Amino acid sequence: MTLRCLALTIGLSLSVRLMGQTYYENDFESDTAGEQPGGDITFSPSSNTATNGAMVLDATTTPASPFPGKSLYVYDLDGDGSAGTPTHMRFAFNGGANVSNVRVDFEFQRAFAPADPNDSDTRIQVAVGRAGDSLNNSDFRPFELRLQNRGQIELNHRDGTTTVGDYLTDQANKITLLLNSHDTESVAYDDPDLGSGTVAPNTVVLFLNGTLMGSYPFHQTPDPANAPQIDFYAEDNDLGQIAFYQDSKRQGGIIFDNLKISAIASATPPPASATLFAADFESDTVGNQPEGPYTFSPGSNTATNGAYVI
DSSP, rough: OOOHHHHHHHHHHHHHHHHTTTEEESSTTTHHHHHHHHOOOEEEEESSOOSSSEEEEEETSSSSSSSSOOEEEEEOOOBBBSSSSSSEEEEETTTTTTBBBBEEEEEEEESSSOSSOOOSSEEEEEEEOTTTTTTTTTTGOEEEEEETTTSSEEEEEEEEEEEEEEESSSSSEEEEEEEESSOOOOEEEEEEEEEEEEETEEEEEEEETTTEEEEEESSSSSSSTTTTTTOSSOOSSOOOOOEEOOOOTTOEEEEEEEEEEEEEOOOOOGGGGGOOOOOOOOTSSSOOOOOSSSSOOSSOOOSSSSOOOO
């Protein structure tokens, strides 16, 4: 009976872990303050400058990290509305292989307020899409999350651009994105903080500080004139890369921490087939070793050592 209970526990643990697989996780504590974060990451510019880059912060840097320990500052201070220098960093999170659903969690805080409190262009964008694509190019992203330095969040999607809501400008905020790029199947989620629900095909669900803000459809072909070959509704696996960026004409500065990318986890109980082993020893011979795929030491029971059925 003890072995049967142990087997059931193993099966349940494996099932839940597989459904919530972590692809990438970084709190930036192992990175060097004042430098770009480590890893296989594409940066533009390739090295940080005074006006553009992605820099790890701590208590000694300028700006200092607003989070305990280290964090990541993505910044673009070179843009006047008509010209400037772009900033972007992007990287694959599943070894270059695309998947159909992911959950993205991160904390953020603005680095500065824009001079004009109504300025919606000073911001940093976040996108998730196919590995290898330049997600700072609108042709290649199914959606765009816009973290505006004025304290608002927008999300660009198939039906336009939605003002999601306001975030806290003087303290940390948390974003959770549930993304499903499958073309026909919904994905269920069940989380102790976010609650339970489903993510429809080709949809992003957005939570801000634990509150559900909305559900938004992916672009199908973001730019039919220039990139008609891109069709997010013709391929189930569209998610393999994340990007943080600002274009050449605008500015922005957002500080990020505790970035985690994982598969959407569901609390659905495992099927009966998840049981890996069970034995009640009723068919074994009393006084002998039990039958089965066991390794014994000693090979045969002795008066002082062994395992025998009683």
